[in-house]
Amino acid sequence: MDQTQEIEFAWLLTTGIGITFMLAVAIILFVVFYQKRLSQQQLRMQALKNEQQQQLISVTNQVQEKERKRIAHDLHDDVGVVLSTAKLYLSHLMNQPEAQTVAQKIDQLVATAAQSVRQISHNLSPQNLEKFGLVSAIDEMCKHIREAHQTEVTFEHNDAQRLDLDKELGVYRIVQELLNNTLKHAQATYINLAIKFENEQLILQYHDNGVGVDLEGVANTHRFGLGLQNMIGKAEALKGQIKFQSSKGEGFQATLNIKIKAHLLSDKS
Template sequence: MAQSSTVGASVDMYVMIIGGTIMLFLLASGIIIFMVLYQRRMLEHKMSVQEAETKHQQELFYGTLEAIEGERKRLARDLHDEVGASLSVMRLLVGEMTARKVPEMETAGSRYKELIDNTIDNVRRISNDLLPQGLEEFGLAYAIEGLCEKILAVSDIDIQLNVGNLSNISNTINLAAYRLLQELLNNAVKHAEASEIRIDVRKENSVLLLNYADNGKGFDFTQAYQKRSLGLKNIETRTKVLNGTTKFETSPNAGLKVRIEIPLPN
Protein backbone atom coordinates (compact mmCIF):
# COMPACT_ATOMS: atom_id res chain seq x y z
CA MET A 1 0.00 0.00 0.00
CA ALA A 2 2.90 2.31 0.85
CA GLN A 3 4.51 1.43 -2.50
CA SER A 4 1.31 2.38 -4.34
CA SER A 5 1.26 5.77 -2.58
CA THR A 6 4.89 6.37 -3.55
CA VAL A 7 4.16 5.57 -7.21
CA GLY A 8 1.12 7.86 -7.13
CA ALA A 9 3.17 10.67 -5.67
CA SER A 10 5.83 10.20 -8.34
CA VAL A 11 3.20 10.29 -11.06
CA ASP A 12 1.71 13.46 -9.60
CA MET A 13 5.17 15.05 -9.48
CA TYR A 14 5.85 14.15 -13.11
CA VAL A 15 2.44 15.51 -14.07
CA MET A 16 3.18 18.74 -12.20
CA ILE A 17 6.62 19.03 -13.81
CA ILE A 18 5.26 18.36 -17.28
CA GLY A 19 2.28 20.66 -16.68
CA GLY A 20 4.56 23.38 -15.32
CA THR A 21 6.88 23.01 -18.30
CA ILE A 22 3.94 23.27 -20.68
CA MET A 23 2.65 26.33 -18.84
CA LEU A 24 6.09 27.99 -18.94
CA PHE A 25 6.38 27.14 -22.64
CA LEU A 26 2.94 28.60 -23.33
CA LEU A 27 3.77 31.66 -21.25
CA ALA A 28 7.09 32.16 -23.06
CA SER A 29 5.36 31.62 -26.43
CA GLY A 30 2.70 34.15 -25.49
CA ILE A 31 5.33 36.70 -24.49
CA ILE A 32 7.24 36.13 -27.74
CA ILE A 33 4.05 36.41 -29.83
CA PHE A 34 3.08 39.55 -27.93
CA MET A 35 6.50 41.12 -28.53
CA VAL A 36 6.42 40.19 -32.23
CA LEU A 37 2.91 41.62 -32.66
CA TYR A 38 3.85 44.71 -30.63
CA GLN A 39 6.96 45.33 -32.74
CA ARG A 40 4.92 44.75 -35.89
CA ARG A 41 2.30 47.26 -34.76
CA MET A 42 5.01 49.76 -33.85
CA LEU A 43 6.64 49.27 -37.28
CA GLU A 44 3.29 49.69 -39.03
CA HIS A 45 2.62 52.82 -36.96
CA LYS A 46 6.07 54.20 -37.80
CA MET A 47 5.52 53.50 -41.50
CA SER A 48 2.09 55.15 -41.42
CA VAL A 49 3.59 58.20 -39.70
CA GLN A 50 6.37 58.36 -42.30
CA GLU A 51 3.82 58.03 -45.12
CA ALA A 52 1.73 60.80 -43.56
CA GLU A 53 4.82 63.01 -43.18
CA THR A 54 5.83 62.32 -46.78
CA LYS A 55 2.31 63.08 -48.00
CA HIS A 56 2.28 66.24 -45.90
CA GLN A 57 5.65 67.30 -47.31
CA GLN A 58 4.38 66.65 -50.83
CA GLU A 59 1.25 68.69 -50.19
CA LEU A 60 3.36 71.50 -48.74
CA PHE A 61 5.72 71.32 -51.72
CA TYR A 62 2.89 71.36 -54.26
CA GLY A 63 1.15 74.17 -52.42
CA THR A 64 4.35 76.20 -52.16
CA LEU A 65 5.23 75.45 -55.78
CA GLU A 66 1.79 76.54 -56.98
CA ALA A 67 2.01 79.71 -54.90
CA ILE A 68 5.49 80.55 -56.19
CA GLU A 69 4.61 79.82 -59.80
CA GLY A 70 1.38 81.78 -59.45
CA GLU A 71 3.35 84.78 -58.24
CA ARG A 72 5.84 84.32 -61.06
CA LYS A 73 3.00 84.31 -63.58
CA ARG A 74 1.62 87.52 -62.12
CA LEU A 75 5.02 89.21 -62.21
CA ALA A 76 5.67 87.98 -65.75
CA ARG A 77 2.35 89.33 -66.98
CA ASP A 78 2.87 92.64 -65.16
CA LEU A 79 6.30 93.00 -66.70
CA HIS A 80 5.00 92.18 -70.16
CA ASP A 81 1.73 94.12 -70.06
CA GLU A 82 2.61 97.17 -67.98
CA VAL A 83 6.38 97.70 -68.02
CA GLY A 84 6.74 96.47 -71.58
CA ALA A 85 3.87 98.65 -72.79
CA SER A 86 5.31 101.71 -71.02
CA LEU A 87 8.72 101.14 -72.57
CA SER A 88 7.15 100.79 -76.01
CA VAL A 89 5.38 104.15 -75.56
CA MET A 90 8.65 105.72 -74.43
CA ARG A 91 10.35 104.40 -77.56
CA LEU A 92 7.68 105.98 -79.76
CA LEU A 93 8.15 109.32 -78.01
CA VAL A 94 11.91 109.15 -78.47
CA GLY A 95 11.33 108.30 -82.13
CA GLU A 96 9.30 111.50 -82.50
CA MET A 97 12.20 113.45 -80.94
CA THR A 98 14.70 112.13 -83.46
CA ALA A 99 12.28 112.81 -86.35
CA ARG A 100 12.60 116.56 -85.80
CA LYS A 101 16.12 116.49 -87.28
CA VAL A 102 17.68 118.55 -84.47
CA PRO A 103 21.30 117.28 -84.16
CA GLU A 104 21.37 117.35 -80.35
CA MET A 105 18.01 115.64 -80.10
CA GLU A 106 18.95 113.07 -82.74
CA THR A 107 22.10 112.09 -80.83
CA ALA A 108 20.32 111.91 -77.48
CA GLY A 109 17.35 110.16 -79.03
CA SER A 110 19.53 107.46 -80.57
CA ARG A 111 21.11 106.78 -77.19
CA TYR A 112 17.72 106.68 -75.49
CA LYS A 113 16.34 104.31 -78.13
CA GLU A 114 19.28 101.96 -77.66
CA LEU A 115 18.82 102.05 -73.88
CA ILE A 116 15.09 101.43 -74.16
CA ASP A 117 15.60 98.58 -76.64
CA ASN A 118 18.04 96.90 -74.25
CA THR A 119 15.60 97.36 -71.38
CA ILE A 120 12.76 95.86 -73.44
CA ASP A 121 14.94 92.84 -74.26
CA ASN A 122 15.78 92.40 -70.58
CA VAL A 123 12.13 92.65 -69.58
CA ARG A 124 11.23 89.99 -72.14
CA ARG A 125 14.04 87.73 -70.92
CA ILE A 126 13.04 88.10 -67.27
CA SER A 127 9.39 87.56 -68.15
CA ASN A 128 10.21 84.37 -70.06
CA ASP A 129 12.37 83.11 -67.18
CA LEU A 130 9.54 83.70 -64.72
CA LEU A 131 6.94 82.02 -66.92
CA PRO A 132 8.19 79.11 -69.09
CA GLN A 133 7.06 79.98 -72.59
CA GLY A 134 4.52 77.54 -74.00
CA LEU A 135 4.71 75.03 -71.12
CA GLU A 136 1.02 75.08 -70.24
CA GLU A 137 -0.20 75.61 -73.79
CA PHE A 138 2.05 73.20 -75.74
CA GLY A 139 3.62 70.90 -73.16
CA LEU A 140 7.02 70.01 -71.75
CA ALA A 141 8.72 69.10 -75.06
CA TYR A 142 8.00 72.53 -76.55
CA ALA A 143 9.18 74.32 -73.40
CA ILE A 144 12.43 72.31 -73.25
CA GLU A 145 13.19 73.12 -76.90
CA GLY A 146 12.63 76.81 -76.16
CA LEU A 147 14.93 76.58 -73.12
CA CYS A 148 17.69 75.01 -75.21
CA GLU A 149 17.28 77.70 -77.89
CA LYS A 150 17.85 80.37 -75.23
CA ILE A 151 21.06 78.67 -74.11
CA LEU A 152 22.24 78.40 -77.72
CA ALA A 153 21.58 82.12 -78.21
CA VAL A 154 23.88 83.15 -75.34
CA SER A 155 26.62 80.53 -75.55
CA ASP A 156 28.68 78.41 -77.94
CA ILE A 157 27.51 75.14 -76.36
CA ASP A 158 26.39 72.39 -78.72
CA ILE A 159 23.18 70.84 -77.34
CA GLN A 160 21.94 67.44 -78.53
CA LEU A 161 18.31 67.11 -77.46
CA ASN A 162 16.25 63.95 -77.70
CA VAL A 163 12.65 64.17 -76.49
CA GLY A 164 10.23 61.25 -76.53
CA ASN A 165 6.47 61.18 -76.13
CA LEU A 166 5.66 63.36 -73.11
CA SER A 167 1.88 63.46 -73.37
CA ASN A 168 -0.53 63.10 -70.43
CA ILE A 169 1.85 64.48 -67.79
CA SER A 170 0.47 66.81 -65.13
CA ASN A 171 1.37 70.50 -65.19
CA THR A 172 3.03 70.17 -61.77
CA ILE A 173 5.46 67.48 -62.93
CA ASN A 174 6.03 69.28 -66.25
CA LEU A 175 6.96 72.43 -64.38
CA ALA A 176 9.21 70.55 -61.94
CA ALA A 177 11.01 68.79 -64.82
CA TYR A 178 11.44 72.10 -66.64
CA ARG A 179 12.97 73.73 -63.54
CA LEU A 180 15.33 70.78 -63.06
CA LEU A 181 16.65 71.07 -66.61
CA GLN A 182 16.82 74.84 -66.27
CA GLU A 183 19.01 74.43 -63.17
CA LEU A 184 21.33 72.00 -64.98
CA LEU A 185 21.65 74.19 -68.08
CA ASN A 186 22.28 77.34 -66.06
CA ASN A 187 25.01 75.49 -64.18
CA ALA A 188 26.56 74.41 -67.49
CA VAL A 189 26.65 78.00 -68.78
CA LYS A 190 27.86 79.64 -65.56
CA HIS A 191 30.23 77.10 -64.05
CA ALA A 192 30.85 73.94 -66.06
CA GLU A 193 32.68 75.48 -69.05
CA ALA A 194 31.08 72.78 -71.18
CA SER A 195 31.09 72.78 -74.97
CA GLU A 196 28.71 69.83 -75.47
CA ILE A 197 25.51 68.83 -73.70
CA ARG A 198 23.31 65.79 -74.27
CA ILE A 199 19.75 65.73 -72.96
CA ASP A 200 17.34 62.81 -73.21
CA VAL A 201 13.79 63.13 -71.85
CA ARG A 202 11.21 60.39 -72.20
CA LYS A 203 8.51 58.32 -70.50
CA GLU A 204 9.27 54.72 -69.67
CA ASN A 205 7.02 52.36 -67.68
CA SER A 206 5.10 55.17 -65.95
CA VAL A 207 8.33 56.97 -65.09
CA LEU A 208 9.60 60.26 -66.46
CA LEU A 209 13.32 59.90 -67.22
CA LEU A 210 15.66 62.88 -67.51
CA ASN A 211 19.20 62.10 -68.58
CA TYR A 212 21.70 64.95 -68.71
CA ALA A 213 25.41 64.83 -69.63
CA ASP A 214 28.02 67.49 -70.37
CA ASN A 215 31.76 67.53 -71.06
CA GLY A 216 32.50 70.32 -68.61
CA LYS A 217 35.15 70.52 -65.94
CA GLY A 218 33.13 68.47 -63.44
CA PHE A 219 33.72 68.65 -59.70
CA ASP A 220 34.27 66.61 -56.54
CA PHE A 221 30.71 65.54 -55.76
CA THR A 222 31.33 64.55 -52.13
CA GLN A 223 33.01 67.86 -51.36
CA ALA A 224 30.31 69.85 -53.16
CA TYR A 225 27.55 67.93 -51.34
CA GLN A 226 29.15 68.45 -47.95
CA LYS A 227 29.29 72.16 -48.71
CA ARG A 228 25.54 71.89 -49.44
CA SER A 229 25.79 73.22 -52.97
CA LEU A 230 22.54 75.07 -53.59
CA GLY A 231 22.16 73.76 -57.15
CA LEU A 232 22.62 70.14 -56.11
CA LYS A 233 20.25 70.50 -53.17
CA ASN A 234 17.60 72.16 -55.35
CA ILE A 235 17.73 69.30 -57.84
CA GLU A 236 17.71 66.61 -55.16
CA THR A 237 14.95 68.23 -53.08
CA ARG A 238 12.63 68.87 -56.04
CA THR A 239 13.05 65.29 -57.21
CA LYS A 240 12.68 63.71 -53.76
CA VAL A 241 9.42 65.48 -52.99
CA LEU A 242 8.02 64.03 -56.23
CA ASN A 243 9.01 60.54 -54.94
CA GLY A 244 11.76 60.54 -57.56
CA THR A 245 15.44 59.64 -57.46
CA THR A 246 18.54 61.52 -58.57
CA LYS A 247 21.89 60.01 -59.49
CA PHE A 248 24.94 62.22 -60.01
CA GLU A 249 28.10 61.01 -61.72
CA THR A 250 31.02 63.43 -61.87
CA SER A 251 34.64 64.04 -60.95
CA PRO A 252 37.15 66.82 -61.67
CA ASN A 253 37.79 67.21 -65.42
CA ALA A 254 35.30 64.44 -66.25
CA GLY A 255 32.07 66.33 -66.92
CA LEU A 256 28.73 65.72 -65.25
CA LYS A 257 26.05 63.10 -65.74
CA VAL A 258 22.69 63.27 -64.01
CA ARG A 259 19.88 60.72 -64.16
CA ILE A 260 16.53 61.74 -62.73
CA GLU A 261 13.54 59.39 -62.41
CA ILE A 262 10.13 60.75 -61.48
CA PRO A 263 7.20 58.30 -61.08
CA LEU A 264 4.06 59.33 -62.92
CA PRO A 265 0.64 58.80 -61.29
CA ASN A 266 -1.63 56.39 -63.12
Protein backbone atom coordinates in the same frame (compact mmCIF):
# COMPACT_ATOMS: atom_id res chain seq x y z
CA MET B 1 10.72 11.17 0.60
CA ASP B 2 8.23 8.37 -0.16
CA GLN B 3 7.04 7.44 -3.66
CA THR B 4 3.84 9.50 -3.42
CA GLN B 5 5.75 12.63 -2.52
CA GLU B 6 8.22 11.99 -5.34
CA ILE B 7 5.37 11.69 -7.86
CA GLU B 8 3.75 14.84 -6.52
CA PHE B 9 7.05 16.72 -6.66
CA ALA B 10 7.71 15.53 -10.22
CA TRP B 11 4.20 16.60 -11.26
CA LEU B 12 4.67 20.05 -9.67
CA LEU B 13 8.09 20.40 -11.29
CA THR B 14 6.77 19.39 -14.71
CA THR B 15 3.78 21.67 -14.34
CA GLY B 16 6.00 24.55 -13.25
CA ILE B 17 8.36 24.03 -16.16
CA GLY B 18 5.40 23.84 -18.55
CA ILE B 19 3.85 27.01 -17.18
CA THR B 20 7.22 28.78 -17.29
CA PHE B 21 7.76 27.63 -20.88
CA MET B 22 4.29 28.76 -21.97
CA LEU B 23 4.82 32.07 -20.18
CA ALA B 24 8.16 32.53 -21.95
CA VAL B 25 6.56 31.68 -25.31
CA ALA B 26 3.73 34.12 -24.58
CA ILE B 27 6.23 36.87 -23.71
CA ILE B 28 8.23 36.20 -26.88
CA LEU B 29 5.07 36.23 -29.02
CA PHE B 30 3.94 39.44 -27.34
CA VAL B 31 7.31 41.11 -28.01
CA VAL B 32 7.33 39.93 -31.64
CA PHE B 33 3.73 41.04 -32.15
CA TYR B 34 4.43 44.39 -30.48
CA GLN B 35 7.54 45.00 -32.58
CA LYS B 36 5.62 44.06 -35.73
CA ARG B 37 2.82 46.47 -34.86
CA LEU B 38 5.35 49.15 -33.99
CA SER B 39 7.15 48.58 -37.30
CA GLN B 40 3.87 48.73 -39.23
CA GLN B 41 2.91 51.90 -37.41
CA GLN B 42 6.30 53.46 -38.21
CA LEU B 43 5.87 52.51 -41.87
CA ARG B 44 2.40 54.05 -41.91
CA MET B 45 3.74 57.18 -40.23
CA GLN B 46 6.61 57.37 -42.74
CA ALA B 47 4.22 56.88 -45.66
CA LEU B 48 1.95 59.58 -44.26
CA LYS B 49 4.96 61.84 -43.73
CA ASN B 50 6.15 61.25 -47.30
CA GLU B 51 2.65 61.91 -48.64
CA GLN B 52 2.41 65.11 -46.59
CA GLN B 53 5.85 66.18 -47.81
CA GLN B 54 4.84 65.56 -51.43
CA GLN B 55 1.61 67.48 -50.90
CA LEU B 56 3.57 70.32 -49.30
CA ILE B 57 6.07 70.35 -52.18
CA SER B 58 3.20 70.29 -54.69
CA VAL B 59 1.39 73.17 -52.99
CA THR B 60 4.66 75.13 -52.69
CA ASN B 61 5.38 74.63 -56.39
CA GLN B 62 1.85 75.74 -57.29
CA VAL B 63 2.21 78.88 -55.17
CA GLN B 64 5.62 79.61 -56.72
CA GLU B 65 4.27 79.18 -60.25
CA LYS B 66 1.31 81.43 -59.47
CA GLU B 67 3.68 84.09 -58.14
CA ARG B 68 5.96 83.71 -61.17
CA LYS B 69 2.99 84.27 -63.48
CA ARG B 70 1.94 87.35 -61.53
CA ILE B 71 5.45 88.84 -61.66
CA ALA B 72 5.78 87.99 -65.37
CA HIS B 73 2.43 89.65 -66.04
CA ASP B 74 3.46 92.76 -64.08
CA LEU B 75 6.80 92.94 -65.90
CA HIS B 76 5.13 92.67 -69.28
CA ASP B 77 2.31 95.10 -68.56
CA ASP B 78 3.91 97.69 -66.27
CA VAL B 79 7.63 97.78 -67.04
CA GLY B 80 6.98 97.02 -70.70
CA VAL B 81 4.68 100.03 -71.00
CA VAL B 82 7.24 102.30 -69.30
CA LEU B 83 9.98 101.17 -71.70
CA SER B 84 7.71 101.60 -74.71
CA THR B 85 6.88 105.13 -73.57
CA ALA B 86 10.58 105.89 -73.09
CA LYS B 87 11.31 104.73 -76.65
CA LEU B 88 8.53 106.99 -77.92
CA TYR B 89 10.08 110.04 -76.25
CA LEU B 90 13.51 109.02 -77.55
CA SER B 91 12.23 108.85 -81.11
CA HIS B 92 11.27 112.53 -80.81
CA LEU B 93 14.61 113.38 -79.17
CA MET B 94 16.60 111.74 -81.98
CA ASN B 95 15.08 114.22 -84.45
CA GLN B 96 17.11 116.94 -82.71
CA PRO B 97 20.69 116.90 -84.12
CA GLU B 98 22.37 118.18 -80.93
CA ALA B 99 20.90 115.30 -78.86
CA GLN B 100 21.06 112.57 -81.47
CA THR B 101 24.21 110.77 -80.23
CA VAL B 102 23.07 110.63 -76.60
CA ALA B 103 19.56 109.64 -77.66
CA GLN B 104 20.90 106.75 -79.74
CA LYS B 105 22.90 105.40 -76.79
CA ILE B 106 19.88 105.69 -74.50
CA ASP B 107 17.74 104.00 -77.14
CA GLN B 108 20.17 101.07 -77.21
CA LEU B 109 20.02 100.79 -73.42
CA VAL B 110 16.22 100.88 -73.46
CA ALA B 111 16.13 98.21 -76.18
CA THR B 112 18.49 96.03 -74.11
CA ALA B 113 16.34 96.55 -71.01
CA ALA B 114 13.20 95.66 -72.96
CA GLN B 115 14.83 92.47 -74.23
CA SER B 116 15.90 91.58 -70.68
CA VAL B 117 12.37 92.14 -69.40
CA ARG B 118 10.96 89.88 -72.13
CA GLN B 119 13.51 87.17 -71.29
CA ILE B 120 12.85 87.39 -67.55
CA SER B 121 9.11 87.30 -68.16
CA HIS B 122 9.53 84.25 -70.39
CA ASN B 123 11.69 82.44 -67.80
CA LEU B 124 9.19 83.15 -65.05
CA SER B 125 6.17 82.00 -67.04
CA PRO B 126 7.00 80.21 -70.31
CA GLN B 127 3.89 80.75 -72.44
CA ASN B 128 5.36 78.54 -75.15
CA LEU B 129 5.04 75.64 -72.71
CA GLU B 130 1.30 76.08 -72.28
CA LYS B 131 0.70 76.58 -76.02
CA PHE B 132 2.97 73.99 -77.61
CA GLY B 133 4.15 71.67 -74.84
CA LEU B 134 7.27 70.56 -73.01
CA VAL B 135 9.46 69.58 -75.97
CA SER B 136 8.85 72.85 -77.81
CA ALA B 137 9.54 74.90 -74.67
CA ILE B 138 12.81 73.08 -73.93
CA ASP B 139 13.86 73.41 -77.57
CA GLU B 140 13.30 77.16 -77.36
CA MET B 141 15.26 77.36 -74.08
CA CYS B 142 18.20 75.52 -75.69
CA LYS B 143 18.05 77.90 -78.65
CA HIS B 144 18.33 80.92 -76.33
CA ILE B 145 21.38 79.37 -74.64
CA ARG B 146 23.10 78.78 -77.99
CA GLU B 147 22.52 82.41 -78.92
CA ALA B 148 23.56 83.92 -75.58
CA HIS B 149 26.46 81.64 -74.55
CA GLN B 150 29.42 80.02 -76.26
CA THR B 151 28.03 76.61 -75.38
CA GLU B 152 26.98 73.90 -77.80
CA VAL B 153 23.60 72.48 -76.79
CA THR B 154 22.02 69.45 -78.44
CA PHE B 155 18.47 68.37 -77.68
CA GLU B 156 17.19 64.97 -78.79
CA HIS B 157 13.67 63.59 -78.43
CA ASN B 158 11.32 61.06 -79.96
CA ASP B 159 7.69 61.80 -80.83
CA ALA B 160 6.58 64.87 -78.90
CA GLN B 161 3.80 64.14 -76.44
CA ARG B 162 1.67 66.37 -74.24
CA LEU B 163 1.44 65.70 -70.52
CA ASP B 164 -0.63 67.31 -67.81
CA LEU B 165 0.47 70.93 -67.55
CA ASP B 166 1.65 70.49 -63.94
CA LYS B 167 3.97 67.66 -65.01
CA GLU B 168 5.24 69.60 -68.03
CA LEU B 169 5.93 72.61 -65.85
CA GLY B 170 7.70 70.49 -63.22
CA VAL B 171 9.98 68.85 -65.80
CA TYR B 172 10.62 72.23 -67.44
CA ARG B 173 11.75 73.71 -64.09
CA ILE B 174 14.10 70.76 -63.51
CA VAL B 175 15.66 71.22 -66.96
CA GLN B 176 15.93 74.94 -66.30
CA GLU B 177 17.77 74.23 -63.03
CA LEU B 178 20.12 71.75 -64.72
CA LEU B 179 21.01 74.22 -67.48
CA ASN B 180 21.48 77.09 -65.03
CA ASN B 181 23.79 74.98 -62.86
CA THR B 182 25.89 74.07 -65.89
CA LEU B 183 26.13 77.66 -67.14
CA LYS B 184 26.98 79.04 -63.70
CA HIS B 185 29.32 76.40 -62.31
CA ALA B 186 30.49 73.85 -64.88
CA GLN B 187 32.56 75.87 -67.40
CA ALA B 188 31.15 73.46 -69.98
CA THR B 189 31.42 73.84 -73.74
CA TYR B 190 28.91 71.10 -74.55
CA ILE B 191 25.51 70.07 -73.17
CA ASN B 192 23.45 67.11 -74.36
CA LEU B 193 19.81 66.75 -73.38
CA ALA B 194 17.53 63.88 -74.43
CA ILE B 195 13.89 63.10 -73.68
CA LYS B 196 12.19 59.80 -74.46
CA PHE B 197 8.53 58.88 -74.07
CA GLU B 198 8.17 55.12 -73.79
CA ASN B 199 6.25 52.52 -71.77
CA GLU B 200 4.23 55.24 -70.04
CA GLN B 201 7.45 56.82 -68.81
CA LEU B 202 9.23 60.07 -69.46
CA ILE B 203 12.98 59.53 -69.36
CA LEU B 204 15.19 62.60 -69.38
CA GLN B 205 18.97 62.27 -69.69
CA TYR B 206 21.28 65.22 -69.22
CA HIS B 207 25.04 65.47 -69.65
CA ASP B 208 27.63 68.24 -69.79
CA ASN B 209 31.41 68.13 -70.28
CA GLY B 210 32.15 70.61 -67.49
CA VAL B 211 34.53 70.48 -64.55
CA GLY B 212 32.28 68.11 -62.60
CA VAL B 213 31.58 68.21 -58.90
CA ASP B 214 32.04 66.11 -55.77
CA LEU B 215 28.39 65.33 -55.07
CA GLU B 216 28.96 64.26 -51.47
CA GLY B 217 31.04 67.34 -50.79
CA VAL B 218 28.40 69.82 -51.92
CA ALA B 219 25.35 68.13 -50.36
CA ASN B 220 23.55 70.62 -48.09
CA THR B 221 26.67 72.79 -47.80
CA HIS B 222 26.64 74.80 -51.01
CA ARG B 223 24.11 76.61 -53.16
CA PHE B 224 24.73 74.02 -55.89
CA GLY B 225 23.90 71.26 -53.40
CA LEU B 226 20.67 73.02 -52.47
CA GLY B 227 19.82 73.17 -56.17
CA LEU B 228 20.22 69.39 -56.37
CA GLN B 229 17.94 68.93 -53.37
CA ASN B 230 15.42 71.24 -54.97
CA MET B 231 15.39 69.11 -58.13
CA ILE B 232 14.99 65.93 -56.06
CA GLY B 233 11.99 67.51 -54.33
CA LYS B 234 10.45 68.54 -57.65
CA ALA B 235 10.94 65.02 -59.05
CA GLU B 236 9.31 63.45 -55.97
CA ALA B 237 6.38 65.86 -56.27
CA LEU B 238 5.94 64.52 -59.83
CA LYS B 239 6.01 60.96 -58.42
CA GLY B 240 9.32 60.34 -60.13
CA GLN B 241 12.98 60.24 -59.24
CA ILE B 242 16.14 61.95 -60.40
CA LYS B 243 19.67 60.62 -60.02
CA PHE B 244 22.94 62.50 -60.39
CA GLN B 245 26.38 61.28 -61.35
CA SER B 246 29.52 63.40 -61.30
CA SER B 247 33.08 63.68 -60.10
CA LYS B 248 35.69 66.37 -60.50
CA GLY B 249 36.94 66.59 -64.06
CA GLU B 250 34.33 64.13 -65.36
CA GLY B 251 31.38 66.37 -66.22
CA PHE B 252 27.88 66.08 -64.79
CA GLN B 253 25.03 63.68 -65.58
CA ALA B 254 21.41 63.51 -64.47
CA THR B 255 18.64 61.01 -65.22
CA LEU B 256 14.99 61.77 -64.52
CA ASN B 257 12.26 59.11 -64.65
CA ILE B 258 8.56 59.95 -64.32
CA LYS B 259 5.56 57.70 -64.80
CA ILE B 260 3.09 59.31 -67.16
CA LYS B 261 -0.14 58.72 -69.00
CA ALA B 262 0.57 60.75 -72.09
CA HIS B 263 -1.33 61.42 -75.26
CA LEU B 264 0.12 62.50 -78.56
CA LEU B 265 0.61 66.18 -79.17
CA SER B 266 -1.64 65.97 -82.21
CA ASP B 267 -4.50 64.76 -80.00
CA LYS B 268 -4.35 67.79 -77.72
CA SER B 269 -5.23 71.26 -78.88
